[in-house]
Amino acid sequence: MPALRAEKICKSFRGLFTKKEVLHEVSLSIEEGEVFGILGPNGAGKTTLMSIFSTLIRPDCGHLEVLGLDALQKTHAVRERINISSGNPNFPWSLTVRENLNHSAMLYGLYGRNLARSVDEAVAAFELEPHVSSKFETLSTGLKQRVSLAKSILNRPKILFLDEPTSGLDPDMAMKTRALIQKIYEEQDITVVLTTHYMPEAEELCDRIAFLREGSLIALGTPGELKRALKIGHRIFVEYEGDLDPVKLRIIPGVMDVRQSPGRVEMVFDHSERAVSRIIKAFAEADILDIGIDQPDLEDVFLELAR
Amino acid sequence: MSWQGELNKFLSATYKNWIISKRNVFTVFELVFWPFIGLLSIGLLTRFLQVTDDMVAFVLVGAIALSILQISQIDVAYILLFDLWSKSIKQTFVAPIRGYHLVLGAMLFGVIRGSAVFLILALASSRFFGFDFLAGGLVTVIVFLAGTFITAASIGMAVCISILLFGQRADVAAWSLSGIMMLVSGVYYPVEILPGPLQLLSKSIPLTYFLEYYRSAYGYGSHQVLLGMGLALLYFAASLLILNLAIERARTTGMMLRLSE
Ligand SMILES: Nc1ncnc2c1ncn2[C@@H]1O[C@H](COP(=O)(O)OP(=O)(O)OP(=O)(O)O)[C@@H](O)[C@H]1O
Ligand SMILES: [Mg+2]
Numbered sequence: 001m002p003a004l005r006a007e008k009i010c011k012s013f014r015g016l017f018t019k020k021e022v023l024h025e026v027s028l029s030i031e032e033g034e035v036f037g038i039l040g041p042n043g044a045g046k047t048t049l050m051s052i053f054s055t056l057i058r059p060d061c062g063h064l065e066v067l068g069l070d071a072l073q074k075t076h077a078v079r080e081r082i083n084i085s086s087g088n089p090n091f092p093w094s095l096t097v098r099e100n101l102n103h104s105a106m107l108y109g110l111y112g113r114n115l116a117r118s119v120d121e122a123v124a125a126f127e128l129e130p131h132v133s134s135k136f137e138t139l140s141t142g143l144k145q146r147v148s149l150a151k152s153i154l155n156r157p158k159i160l161f162l163d164e165p166t167s168g169l170d171p172d173m174a175m176k177t178r179a180l181i182q183k184i185y186e187e188q189d190i191t192v193v194l195t196t197h198y199m200p201e202a203e204e205l206c207d208r209i210a211f212l213r214e215g216s217l218i219a220l221g222t223p224g225e226l227k228r229a230l231k232i233g234h235r236i237f238v239e240y241e242g243d244l245d246p247v248k249l250r251i252i253p254g255v256m257d258v259r260q261s262p263g264r265v266e267m268v269f270d271h272s273e274r275a276v277s278r279i280i281k282a283f284a285e286a287d288i289l290d291i292g293i294d295q296p297d298l299e300d301v302f303l304e305l306a307r
Numbered sequence: 308m309s310w311q312g313e314l315n316k317f318l319s320a321t322y323k324n325w326i327i328s329k330r331n332v333f334t335v336f337e338l339v340f341w342p343f344i345g346l347l348s349i350g351l352l353t354r355f356l357q358v359t360d361d362m363v364a365f366v367l368v369g370a371i372a373l374s375i376l377q378i379s380q381i382d383v384a385y386i387l388l389f390d391l392w393s394k395s396i397k398q399t400f401v402a403p404i405r406g407y408h409l410v411l412g413a414m415l416f417g418v419i420r421g422s423a424v425f426l427i428l429a430l431a432s433s434r435f436f437g438f439d440f441l442a443g444g445l446v447t448v449i450v451f452l453a454g455t456f457i458t459a460a461s462i463g464m465a466v467c468i469s470i471l472l473f474g475q476r477a478d479v480a481a482w483s484l485s486g487i488m489m490l491v492s493g494v495y496y497p498v499e500i501l502p503g504p505l506q507l508l509s510k511s512i513p514l515t516y517f518l519e520y521y522r523s524a525y526g527y528g529s530h531q532v533l534l535g536m537g538l539a540l541l542y543f544a545a546s547l548l549i550l551n552l553a554i555e556r557a558r559t560t561g562m563m564l565r566l567s568e
Contacts (some may be wrong), residue, residue, distance in 0.1 A: 010391045046439040048564075051528065055401070056397055056400060056558065057564060058399045058555075058559045077403075079402060079403035080403045083401075086397075093397055094330050095323070103323050104402070107316065107319050107399065107402035107404050109308050109315055109316050110315065111309075111311040111315040112314055136393075219427065
């Protein structure tokens with residue numbers, strides 16, 4: 001049973017005289033225990049999709065199953081079993097961190113010692129001990145983000161939705177937060193669905209990635225599959241002196257592109273491993289001055305897909 | 308879900324209102340200052356006009372009711388207002404919580420604050436204007452307060468409903484509604500002096516009946532408190548139903564997201 005199955009989800013937002021389609025027939029399935037990333041340019045519909053998945057808002061059409069439950073009918077049961085944390089989170093400003101967590105835990109029906117333990121664990125998991133008595137309004141962006149993450153594990157959700165969990169954080173804090181997410185993922189039997197604009201983060205955390213553009217799902221797969229499908233290969237460049245027959249390069253297995261300029265040649269291969277020795281042989285009549293290999297990353301995938 | 312868990316869902320709104328209230332300096336103003344000023348000016352006005360003791364009682368009952376109504380309606384409206392001001396509405400509505408949890412929990416706090424205001428005003432009016440607030444017996448006071456609290460909850464819900472349907476600024480509409488209600492329910496005068504159509508309107512407002520009921524103890528004719536209570540409960544049930552529909556509608560229109568931005 002998949003943790004989440006969405007079928008042809010659509011959503012439009014209506015103004016007084018306008019109608020804007022934000023999601024168009026999005027279908028996908030997320031397996032239990034997976035870390036699933038949703039990527040896409042600004043306004044692609046990621047937050048809207050996460051909000052529909054977490055039952056905060058309703059789609060106009062389509063079918064949604066969360067943890068085997070019909071998420072458009074059994075909204076209450078779904079809400080008990082999931083949780084969400086979003087970028088730039090807000091909580092009642094004049095409540096302290098602990099009061100906010102207590103309040104959220106009450107919303108989830110926790111009580112007594114169980115409530116206290118859940119709050120303590122969440123505080124410990126996101127290293128909030130020194131800040132429990134600070135009012136929410138006095139916290140920095142990073143701390144607010146961590147309060148929101150702490151809140152999102154209070155009810156021990158089976159699926160955790162994280163909408164840009166590291167947006168607005170400095171690199172150090174972002175790295176820490178990623179490590180904390182990783183830790184929660186490993187310690188608890190949980191499925192994570194996250195969005196991010198930071199590609200190395202998606203590559204580091206996600207097993208599979210869905211790519212949204214203008215409300216449509218345009219690609220889905222592991223980071224490796226996406227790179228291969230888009231023919232985003234390894235770039236190899238060679239700077240040289242002497243003669244070169246470019247045909248020798250074009251016949252190397254796995255070559256996708258060759259571009260030559262005086263004293264320099266750039267090639268794209270689907271894999272770099274076996275190609276390098278063949279390349280070096282092709283330069284038998286020349287002196288190689290410099291050689292370099294660029295690993296493709298998700299950034300390239302993003303740029304390619306967002307175009 | 309165990310009964311303790313269910314209870315805590317109710318109490319979540321009480322807890323939040325309590326903390327915000329105890330941390331807010333305006334609480335003192337809401338609870339003591341404004342009600343007290345209101346009572347005092349009305350009481351002194353009756354001295355100036357040299358009205359009879361019965362009339363003093365009549366007017367003071369109105370002033371007290373108005374203060375209680377205001378304080379306990381805002382406690383219910385705070386369900387959404389606090390979250391609106393802190394842009395945290397989605398935190399509440401992504402949790403497994405229902406409209407009645409929020410309303411009853413917030414109402415509990417409204418009842419506590421409203422009762423405190425009643426006590427303060429009743430004691431002050433007895434001290435300064437010789438008003439015997441127990442003239443009709445304790446049961447009269449309790450029924451009068453209960454009716455006022457239930458009516459207040461409906462107004463609070465109306466505020467929440469208009470925010471969910473029409474957005475941030477819509478609460479003004481709901482406050483105006485409660486202003487009109489006060490005008491026609493005869494807070495400072497018998498509804499008989501209102502023009503015909505407004506008199507008819509006043510019959511549809513529960514507060515009218517609770518005021519008449521409390522005043523009947525001071526020799527102001529008959530009352531139909533059961534009808535008033537029936538109306539109040541009817542409005543309460545209807546408001547709760549509409550609130551739930553408004554929550555669902557806000558999930559469909561995306562208002563739920565816009566209010567959190
Ligand atoms: N509640 C709403 N009412 C009206 N329009 C909305 C609402 N929420 C989102 N939109 C519009 O829907 C589109 C998609 O928004 P969404 O927030 O889902 O994008 P996103 O992919 O999360 O973008 P970002 O990367 O900037 O966070 C945007 O054009 C936005 O203006
Ligand atoms: Mg977004």
